[in-house]
Amino acid sequence: MEPNxxxxxxxxxxxxxxxxxxxxDLNAVSDFLGRPHPEFHGVQLDDTPGGELQWVITADLRGKMEPPTSxxxxxxxxxxxxxxxxxxxxxxxLARLCGxxxxxxLASRYAHLGEAIKLLNNDRKSLxxxxxKKDATIHRLRARIASLEATVKAQEDQIRQLEDDDGGIDIQGGDAFLSDDNDFEEDENTEEEDYEFLEAGPDDYVPIDVEDEE
Structure with a gap:
């Protein structure tokens, strides 16, 4: 479907x-003024940023063709x-026609509509x-949601980048029990006596007397 x-x-x-x-009332006033019957056209469109369907309403109140024209x-x-x-x-x-x-x-039997139109205009202004106000609130909330989504995505990308840079998890970090060759490297403070326990020596033993059988 094409836009608009x-x-x-x-x-x-x-x-x-x-x-x-x-x-x-609108039809009666139109007849009183000698005007054709009002017409209303509606077109439903999907052209809003939020994707909400809306109706474009067009009111057509044609004027009187014979004198006095309107x-x-x-x-x-x-x-x-x-x-x-x-x-x-x-x-x-109705408000525009009366206006x-x-x-x-005001000089006809529809004079009561004058006061009613004033009240309707006030109600319409309030609406x-x-x-x-509602549209402004919706717009502000949508902007806030978009900002939060962008923040979450940026954090996810940052975490993913950190994981890629680390090349995986360091299994020797923290309290790991695994060791490597570095654990057995000598340092400058190592003395020879530290290795005496590795030198071979005579075995300690307890002699046992064995009597000859007669």
């Missing part, structure tokens, strides 16, 4: 009787899964901060 090649795709259009959160609202963001991304997109789309048409909204 979509793994999966999704499409969702309002106006088909769905009941997702914010869907009814501008198109188009935005994208990333989310960990399609359903969470769709819910977030619906909320964001773009705040005068008409973004939490997400940013």
């Amino acid at each position: 090649e979509p793994i999966n795709t999704k499409f969702y259009q309002l106006g088909n009787g769905g009941s997702l959160i914010f869907e009814h 501008e198109r609202i188009l935005f994208s963001f990333r989310e960990s899964n399609w359903l969470d991304g769709l819910a977030r997109g619906l909320q964001e789309a 773009q048409n705040v005068v008409r909204i 973004r901060q939490q997400r940013a």
Whole structure:
């Protein structure tokens, strides 16, 4: 699979009787403003350094073509899964649509959405901060793990190099009982009497009298 090649795709259009959160209000306001039904596109990608799959969600709120015309609202963001991304997109789309048409909204039966949008914006800001904090923590932990792995590998390489330089284990080190020729070399303090015990001499014996048999 080529880099950035979509793994999966999704499409969702309002106006088909769905009941997702914010869907009814967004669809009702769009109808009130004479705009086409909002559309949401999702593309799942595997392009993050950590190898985590993410969805790129694109919201498309086309503007009104007949006078008075309205501008198109188009935005994208990333989310960990399609359903969470769709819910977030619906909320964001409703907030942007009300913000773009705040005068008409406040003068209509949808005025209550103005206050609700303010609360939603505050919640959304809090969620973004939490997400940013979580991402920063994950990034810091990954960097720490990578550093520890590099340290362990360096220590293993150092130990392996030391073993190669020593050429094996010294079996005469420490309290080994093995000896070599060096153990029998004379030193300058050795005296001749030290070897007297090696000289041959008469055997010591005790005479035994043996009586002749009669």
